[in-house]
Amino acid sequence: MRQMSGAQMVCEAIIAEGVKTVFGYPGGAIMHVYDEIYKQKGFEHILNRHEQAAVHAADGYARATGEVGVAMVTSGPGFTNAVTGLATAYMDSIPLVVVSGQVPLSLIGTDGFQEIDAVGISRPCTKHNFLVRTLEELPRIFKEAFYIARSGRPGPVLVDVPKDITVDIGTFVYPDSVNIPSYKPTYKGNKRQIEKAVEAIKSAKKPLLYIGGGVVLSNAYKLVRELAAKTQIPAVETLMARGVMGAKNPLLLGMLGMHGNYASNMAMSETDLVISLGARFDDRVTGKLSEFAKYADIIHVDIDAANIGKLVDVDYPIVGDITEVLKAMLPQLDGVDANRYKAWRDVLNRYSELHPQSYIDSDEVIKPQWAIERIGELVGKDAIITSDVGQHQMWAAQHYPFDRPRQWINSGGLGTMGFGFPAAIGAKRAYPDKTVINITGDGSILMNMQELVTAAEYRTPVVNVILNNHFLGMVRQWQTFFYEKRYSETDLSFQPNFKALAEACGGIGYDVTTKSEFDAALKDAIRQDKVCFMNVAVNRFENVLPMVPAGGALFNMMLPQTIEGDA
Amino acid sequence: MPNILNERRVISVIVLNESSVLSRITSLFAARGYNIESLTVAPIPNSDMSHITIATNGSTKLMEQITKQLHKLIPVYKVIEHEEMVEKEMVLAKFPIAENLADISVLSAAYNGGVVNVGEEMIIVMVADEPKRIKHFIEAAQRYNPCEVVRGGVVAIER
Structure with missing residues (x-):
């Protein structure tokens, strides 16, 4: 039971969460916390030269490690500069805790110097946010912020801390556990749905693994590679999933979508069973929705129930963590005959040979x-x-x-x-x-x-x-x-x-x-x-190809020239 | 359930009773382009929860999205998409005292209400009934030149 200031509590909470690096930028409302940062030795602080960059740096740290990234900014413009960073992390489901200073409680609502409604502004671009209203709730709020950021579908959490609360002295007890009765993420997939999905895989002729960023977030890449190896089902990756299958994996067709390669987009157009793992059918992936995977049934595994059925109708919805779902699914696929999909793989291999990811190199200019x-x-x-x-x-x-x-x-x-x-x-x-x-x-x-x-x-x-x-x-x-x-x-x-x-x-x-x-x-x-x-x-007028024009069907690609002559 | 377009629906949302929880809900509706026809909110007795009743309209698919998106909000404990429900709305209406008071009294009684206040210039009636009947009451009341009509929004409970 230690007595300390709210500012010290902020630092102690960050240390208790095991954070080694904090990115940030000081200012008036957050100064007491920076005073404690000066005194502590639990984490390093990196002074970025713009709050947006501080949040992006915490984001890069989080994406590289899988841990929660932490950034700290002051009120008003410090916070508004951080908004793009929050929104970036929100759209890609990256776990962050961003601490912002706020004017003292007594000044909130008076248009005080460097006052802005941070929780109001950040509501649509955070997984959750908090305005700390009493010193007593500060340790619990930090515990919940880190828990919410990293659990379920991860995302950024903002904690807005009024200046007077960082000055107040109180007792610090950091909670061991979190109990939010209204927030219980689903990790285990429904057993019956998984069985049905397995049956669908076994009876499909042209199945396709559609791998999204959720596989990265769930640290499930080994299980996904195992699933592919075991069943010999070909795979396409979204932009966020690059690296999951490994570049040399013979089952990987490449990236799909607006700038996906020919084989990947044709595979999605011709498949009879989409096995979507942690992907969300983004418009840059699907192109024209009514033509997307037109002949396929869809298995959709996602930890966020709201992603399922949002854009396409799903035949086998499975809400859960990919790691948990694949652990349950893999043993059930023991008897699957990998030769079953050979004809399908042959077709796709021919597509890959027909239009590989290519460009015309040059000795005069760097491509x-x-x-x-x-x-x-x-x-x-x-x-x-x-x-x-x-x-x-x-x-x-x-x-x-x-x-x-x-x-x-x-x-x-x-x-x-x-x-x-x-x-x-x-x-x-x-x-x-x-x-x-x-x-x-x-x-x-x-x-x-x-x-x-x-x-x-x-x-x-x-x-x-x-x-x-x-x-x-x-x-x-x-x-x-x-x-x-x-x-x-x-x-x-x-x-x-x-x-x-x-x-x-x-x-x-x-x-x-x-x-x-x-x-x-x-x-x-x-x-x-x-x-x-x-x-x-580099060559000034080089274009990114293949390209599916916005709103077009995936199979209608502009393909790269294979002979010299195009500008 | 058939995918009926733009059918009227009522959702109850049970939320942790904390500050800004209502704005989380309304800003979700605004940000995702969902419609709110009426909204009521009040604390649930002897708990730290509040009951929010939202009347909206949309297809079955849209309702499924709304329900799931509401569920994602951290302070949302439960979302009930009502199918078998008792639904009531209250309305207060103010009429000039010079109007036919007997007619007004009978009319409000017919719609499950009555006179609640009489002053020197005005008479106020209160009516509580199903939203559809409230609409009829307001239409019928027009001939008595109401100076003000205040609707309370829908509350619903599953049967």
């Missing part, structure tokens, strides 16, 4: 796809790859040989430009011995470029590979295809000197225009103990 494949060859399965949002993100998802889950960190649901660099910092703090590379573009990198200073100060040597086409490339691509080449506000010809920019902030810069320069720069960059910008000039 972005080449750069990504080259990174894969040089750093391979040990590296952690983060990305921003745009063409480079899709090329990375298509061409990088991801071998394990949590190797690929990107903002899939919200599509947040500026995510990659701070997320890379977070991942590198979690795994200092691993090479961490942010694959980014000349548009995205500028959205959180101030993190050069953070990375330099903390000697967090992440490598930013800027695939520089002097365009907001993805928007430019749409303008090329759908807006008659009117390049409205997408030409980024005016640029900073990226090399000098990195150097000005205490990092290292490289200008790269040839393949040999690329190799030399990358090899040098990953040896450095400093943050790096590799400014790689």
Whole structure:
């Protein structure tokens, strides 16, 4: 029974949760907590140079480790800057606890200095949020916040702490357990439904594993690989699931969706049984819903009941944790005849041979796809790859040989430009011995470029590979295809000197225009103990292909040219 | 259940009685584009829960989504999509004293209510009945020139 201030309780709660790294930015309303951070030795604090980046860094830390990421910001603008970070984590179901300062209770509702309704604003972009109203409830609220963030379908939780509560002195007892009668996530799948799903698998002719980010969140990749190996059912991965099957897995067709490959999208169009594991039928995956998996029955395993039946009608709904459901399902598939699906696999293999993930390489200019494949060859399965949002993100998802889950960190649901660099910092703090590379573009990198200073100060040597086409490339691509080449506000010809920019902030810069320069720069960059910008000039008008135009059916893909001649 | 479009539905939501719980529910409806026709909320006696009754409309599939999304809110303990229910709504109506008081009194009695207040200028009646009948009462009351009509929103209980 220790007496301490609310601020100290915040630190003690974070320490009690086993958190080793907190990302944040101080300010008026959170100062008492920062005073306690100064005194404590339980966790390190990383001073990002923008609150949005602090939350993204905590997010990258969480995605790389599977643990709850923690960020701390002040009230008002500190909090509003953090909102994009919360929304990014919310859309991808990433466990975070974000602590925000708030004006004193007596000032709430008076339009006080740096007052904003944080719980009101964050309600639609958090799994849950709290405004601490008394010192007594503070330890319980932190316990619940961490529990809610990591349990069930994970997500970010905001704890808004008024300044006077951080000053008050009280007794600190951190609860051992949580009891929220209204919140009891379902982990075990319904036994009868699992049996029915197994029967459906056994009687299907053309089944397909549709693997989503939930498999990563549930740490179920080994079970999924076992399921595929045992049944020899082919698999497609969503953007969030890259790495689950492993790049060299012969059963993996690739990524499906708007920029999925031919075989994956055709497999989804022709399958007679979709086995959806932790995927949520996002519009970027399904294309035109009425044509999606038109001939298939659907097994949908998801820990969030609301995802089931939200967009497509499901024949075998199973609410539960993928790990638990697959543990129950696998023994029941013992007798399954793997030869049963051979004809189906042969068809899909022919699709893969017919239109492999391809591009036309060049010796005159670096192709972005080449750069990504080259990174894969040089750093391979040990590296952690983060990305921003745009063409480079899709090329990375298509061409990088991801071998394990949590190797690929990107903002899939919200599509947040500026995510990659701070997320890379977070991942590198979690795994200092691993090479961490942010694959980014000349548009995205500028959205959180101030993190050069953070990375330099903390000697967090992440490598930013800027695939520089002097365009907001993805928007430019749409303008090329759908807006008659009117390049409205997408030409980024005016640029900073990226090399000098990195150097000005205490990092290292490289200008790269040839393949040999690329190799030399990358090899040098990953040896450095400093943050790096590799400014790689790539082919300006390269497009991400295949592409399913928005709202189109998955099988109607624009395919890459296989011979030279396209601009 | 057949997938009937835009059928009227009543949902009861049992929630932990804590601050901002109502705004969590209403902002969920707003954010996901669900309609609220009426909403009532009051604490459940001898508990730390509140009972929220929401009248809405939509297809069977939409109702399933609404129910599941409500369930996801941390303070939501239980969601009941009513099928066999007793449903009542209360309404207060104010009429000028110069109107035909006998007619007004009989009318409100016919709709399970009566006169609750009489002043120098105004008479106030209260009626509690099924929402459909409340609608009829309000229509019938129009000929007596009501100055004000306040509806209380639907409350429901499963039979």
